Amino acid sequence: MASTQGAPGGGNSGVKRYQLGKECELRVEIGDDSRLRLRLVSGTAEIFGTELPPENWLSFPPGHKFAVFTWHGATIELEGKSELAYVADETPMVSYVNVHAILEGRRARARSSSTDSEPSQGPRVMVVGPTDSGKSSLCKMLLSWACKPSWKPTFVDLDIGQGSITIPGCIAATPVEMPVDPVEGIALEKPLVYFYGHTTPSINVELYKVLVKELAQTLEKQFASNAESRTSGMVINTMGWIEGVGYELLLHAIQTLKADVVLVLGQEKLCSMLKGVVHGKDIVKLHKSGGVVPRNTKLRQRARSTRIREYFYGLSNDLSPHSSIASFNDFSIFRIGGGPQAPRSALPIGAEPAADPTRLVPININADLLHSILAVSYAKDTDQITSSNVAGFIYITDVDLQRKKITYLAPCPGDLPGRFLLVGTLTWSES
Known part of the structure; x- marks a missing residue:
């Protein structure tokens, strides 16, 4: 059951209080333009297996979906606007x-x-x-x-x-x-x-x-x-x-x-x-939880965009990414996969050359790179690129073909930890 009372501190959105019985959960979906605060008033409860501290307000950003579960019973308060919030007594x-x-x-x-x-x-x-x-x-x-x-x-x-x-x-x-x-x-x-x-x-x-x-x-x-x-x-x-x-x-x-x-x-x-x-x-x-929310293609794309934004700006816009300008020849950009494994002359008559899925293909810097997400490889040599892990990512915000300069956003200032960059089909629009 749920009851409502006034918001602490005179907020406009009010506070809703939920009484959760043994082995029940409060399922919450926050809208894309809303924020929500939550606290455990009494009892014990957890989110994703992590116990909630008593009486501490937790602030959740827009778009979050989660469930507050209690093994023995709990009282939960929500402050703010949720798209959906309800108590379920059947969980796996x-x-x-x-x-x-x-x-x-x-x-x-x-x-x-x-x-x-x-x-x-x-x-x-x-x-x-x-x-x-x-x-x-x-x-x-x-x-x-x-x-x-x-x-x-x-x-x-x-x-x-x-x-x-x-x-x-x-x-x-x-x-x-x-x-x-x-x-x-x-x-x-x-x-x-x-x-x-x-x-x-x-x-x-x-x-x-x-x-x-x-x-x-x-x-x-x-x-x-x-x-x-x-x-x-x-x-x-x-x-x-x-x-x-x-x-x-x-x-x-x-x-x-x-x-x-x-x-x-x-x-x-x-x-x-x-x-x-x-x-x-x-x-x-x-069994899957009844609280699982199906997402269409548009919601998935929005979630991907949010994850990329969080990488550069933080969950609550608390990070300050750094914009840098570099010359085209400051680094080398590659795509993995593409191009034939062998020239047509080396193949049996009538056979078509197949693309090599791990072939390293150099990329000429042009306007197509605008809005791309590039990975910064730890590789020290080109033959290590496919097997190397990456240090992080940059976002291309401008390509100046006349001056042969590229402007990119990085999580922090300073030189990139490697000069080999990888590109795929991953793009992002900062708007």
Whole structure:
């Protein structure tokens, strides 16, 4: 039930108070032009597995969607305008926390069986399912619950369409040492980021596979020298494309990242298919939350734009990106993929040259780069570019062909950490 009373401090939007019973949740959707504050008045509650501090107001930016869940009962107050806010008493949270308990047991066993020379492997859990099934939300819960008893799991994000660690168009991983902040999201500790450059894998399927493999190999090296990370395991988020090529990429990711637990959200057919071909791993079907909101193409594009804006300006416009001007010859720009693997003369008669998905193609700077997002590679040589992770991103705001100057926006002032830049199809309009 919900009751309303006046706003603290004389605000115009008023305060709504919600009484939540045991194992209920308050589902909230904030409009794109609204802001909202929330606080826990009594009881205990959590957002994405992170406990709310009592009596502290949390400020949420426009467009946020979340659920406040309580195991034992709580009173919640909302101040501001929400597009939707309602209490639900049917949630899949008990099954989610049961999965967490099993993962905890595996982490504990891995820790007890580890030696100084050979750390044991903790659980590597991959969350799969169709678009808008709540995969990223479940990942956040599993990470937050794992961090409470001081585990430090690695979060791997393979969803290039949205991007939970960095901007869309990337495959990334980061160690997680603290429960996920309900507003700010995952605190980034030395994220490992590979730039794919597109928001759908169909543009270059083989490159997507190559980058997943590079990420996996780098993580294995890190785990070999860090027993704590290895025993804490991984939580892996995946794309919502689960048919055809998407299904093929899912199988590739399970094998490459050596996932031993696959959680299937809201898709019985996918669960059955995986059980038929993936052996020696636990395939577990879970119900998706009733609070999951389906998004159309326009909403997805808006979410991508918001993620890119947050990278440069911060969640609350609290960052000041730096505009710089550089000469065309200050750096080299490349696209990965394209161009024939072999000249037509070297092919059998009648055969057509196929595009090389990992070929490095130099890009001439022209007006087409305007509004593009470019990645700054750590590579020191061109032959390292495809396999190198990236330092960050810049946004092209002007291309002056006469003066051969390019103007770009970067998160901070100073020289770029590398002179090799990568471009894909990722663009952004600052308006």
